[in-house]
Amino acid sequence: MEQHKHCKICNKPVPLDRDFCSEKCREEYQEFMDKRRKRQYIFYILLVVLIVVAFLTFTM
Ligand SMILES: [Zn+2]
Structure with missing residues (x-):
């Protein structure tokens, strides 16, 4: 079999x-x-904010 990969966008053999x-x-x-990457970054920030808020809520 011939060795080749596929384009990551349109799937053409490359x-x-x-x-x-x-x-x-x-x-x-x-x-x-x-x-x-930007979406992941925003997701992690939201996650940290949520954890901090939950932490503050449960310790007050
Ligand atoms: Zn392509």
């Missing part, structure tokens, strides 16, 4: 040393990851 079929897909993926 050479093993590449993750994307084009610059456009690479940029799209970058954008997607940035958004996901």
